[in-house]
Amino acid sequence: MSEELHPADAERIDAVPDVLDDEDSLTEAFRAHVVEAIEARDVEALKAIAHDLHEADMGSLLEALDGEERRRLIELLGADFDFLALTEVDETVRVQLLHGLSPGTVAQGLRALDSDDAVYILEDLAEDDVSAILERMPAPERVALQRSLDYPEESAGRRMQSAFIAVPPFWTVGRTIDYMRETEDLPDTFYEVFVVDPAYRLVGSVPLNRLLRSRRPVLMTAVKTEQLQVVQASDDQEDVARMFERYNLVSAPVVDESGRLVGVITIDDVVDVIQEEADEDLRALAGVGSDEELSDSVGYTARSRLPWLMINLGTAFIASSIISLFEGTIEKMVALAVLMPIVASVGGNAGTQTMTVAVRALATRDLSSHNARRVVTREVMVGLFNGVVLACLLGLIAWAWFASIDLGLVISAALILNMVSAGLFGILIPIIISRLKLDPAVASGVFVSMVTDVVGFFAFLGLAALWFRWP
Structure with missing residues (x-):
């Protein structure tokens, strides 16, 4: 331009x-x-x-x-x-x-x-x-x-910039600076100069701030830093982004399977990766294809969303079959049909909250085998606490609405059970899916919703049948 x-x-x-x-x-x-x-x-x-x-x-x-x-x-x-x-x-x-x-x-x-x-x-x-x-x-x-x-797609090799500055170990600081001043074909942006041996294997790197503060006669090997964070070209881009975040990197060298320097990844590329991975997880939680764009056609968008909607339809039939087991109970008290969606809905939202936290923690590697038991216990206790609070409120509303304290007690107990279940399965399902080497963001939502619906309906209608002594 x-x-x-x-x-x-x-x-x-x-x-x-x-x-x-x-x-x-x-x-x-x-x-x-x-x-x-x-x-x-x-x-x-x-x-x-x-x-x-x-x-x-x-x-x-x-x-x-x-x-x-x-x-x-x-x-x-x-x-x-x-x-x-x-x-x-x-x-x-x-x-x-x-x-x-x-x-x-x-x-x-x-x-x-x-x-x-x-x-x-x-x-x-x-x-x-x-x-x-x-x-x-x-x-x-x-x-x-x-x-x-x-x-491979989404690998460091796809993200790396193949233009970089590499010099031999016997060059001095002065010669390196003169080379950068006199050479026109250099990367537009770079943060360090790499030192390589005759086979182009990485020896170390010299950050620009250290290079400019060193005396001209000093050898590059004397001011180089040992390269502790090296990216393999075949590494997954999400792992690379995690490494940048963990070690606060601005750039990192990329080497091939033989250890030869083939490129460099910079922070601007990593920011794009982080955004892409976050968008992908967000779409997956809703059963939307990771490559869906706003500019896609109606036909392509519909086809990409249909499979998970069909799976959701199948799990909905499971929840409906639970309701069909208590047809006689519902016929004896119409209020049950009015109130039972509340138990399933609140439990479903609670399960989604827990699942979202779990999926994100698994993606960032914050949730592992070392702390899984503690986190599961925490989510169950959170479900119990919130369940008790909401159960008191819902029980009072049901009592006032239908003039039945027994109905208020039944729906309160059912809500507590479903909230505890939501906390438990909202975190266990993503963990189990992750252990199976599958993406928890893709599959967790449908199954968590199914569990909270099934438990919610079964707990409420089952407790009602027992409490009121209906067959």
């Missing part, structure tokens, strides 16, 4: 409406201004707008435009379009945009990006599309991107 603007372009920028509103959302006035420039094919106006537009705001703009407007905007901007904006849009929008551009245009745009950002854009495309784009890149860049794409 150009660094300086013509005075006329500066005047155009001054006339552009505000990009964001008070809630950091794209303003309709700005969108309309851009659409008007696209329809008029006013290239200079669009370049003036895009000059100082952050890639995140450009991403928001692309999502606010329709498909044809997006394609025309990129074509009109030409070399002034920053492909980094494609990392800020939904996967569906990104894939549609890339399909609408020629492989040569995409290849040229990706060449200006760091390798980790280029890989992030390419990894959602079909292999044939990726090959067509890579074929139009110079051999060194093509090989570096292909190597990263060969690593």
Whole structure:
């Protein structure tokens, strides 16, 4: 992108409406201004707008435009379009945009990006599309991107930046500084210089603050730090993010199976991983596909949600079968039909609270075999305490509503039992699913709801049948 603007372009920028509103959302006035420039094919106006537009705001703009407007905007901007904006849009929008551009245009745009950002854009495309784009890149860049794409999805190899600064052990501090000053082809952002042996195996690293404070004649090996936190290229990205959080890292070297330095992961990549993993867990708890985006079609969204809804339908029949066992009891007292959803609903919410805490604790490794018994006991006691409080309130309401103290006592006892059950199974179910090497975020919700419904209905109707001596 150009660094300086013509005075006329500066005047155009001054006339552009505000990009964001008070809630950091794209303003309709700005969108309309851009659409008007696209329809008029006013290239200079669009370049003036895009000059100082952050890639995140450009991403928001692309999502606010329709498909044809997006394609025309990129074509009109030409070399002034920053492909980094494609990392800020939904996967569906990104894939549609890339399909609408020629492989040569995409290849040229990706060449200006760091390798980790280029890989992030390419990894959602079909292999044939990726090959067509890579074929139009110079051999060194093509090989570096292909190597990263060969690593498993959601691995450190996919997240790493292949551009880094590595020097041999016999270099001095002065020579290293001169090298960085004189070499143009360096990473845009870096925090440390790596020291490697002739086989490119990692020897250590020198943080920039230590490098700049050291005397020029000192050898790099004399000021290097032993690299305690090293990432394997095959490591899961969630494990890498956890390591960054645990050790307060800003960057970390990535090595292959032979110990050779192949890349570096920086904190900006880890922040993206943390957000993605949190979004994935949140969707999974609700039975929503981890790759579902707001821009997805109705058909795709419906298909991705249907399987867990069908499982939920099956578990609902189990709860209904419990009710059918007490048809005679319900016929003798209609109030039971009025009150029994309350017991199941409150228990279900309590189970969801416990399950959410458990799933998050398992994801962050805060819940383990060492503290599982204590945490389970705590959740059961929390369920008992809240159950007693809510049971007193619900018992009084039922007594006043139906003029029956016996009914108030029955529903109070049933609620306490269901709340204790919610606390127990709300944490046991995620733990058991995790022990089975499955994702507790995906499956826990349906089964916790089933348990609280079954226990709630059975406890309330069963206690009512016993208390009132009904068959």
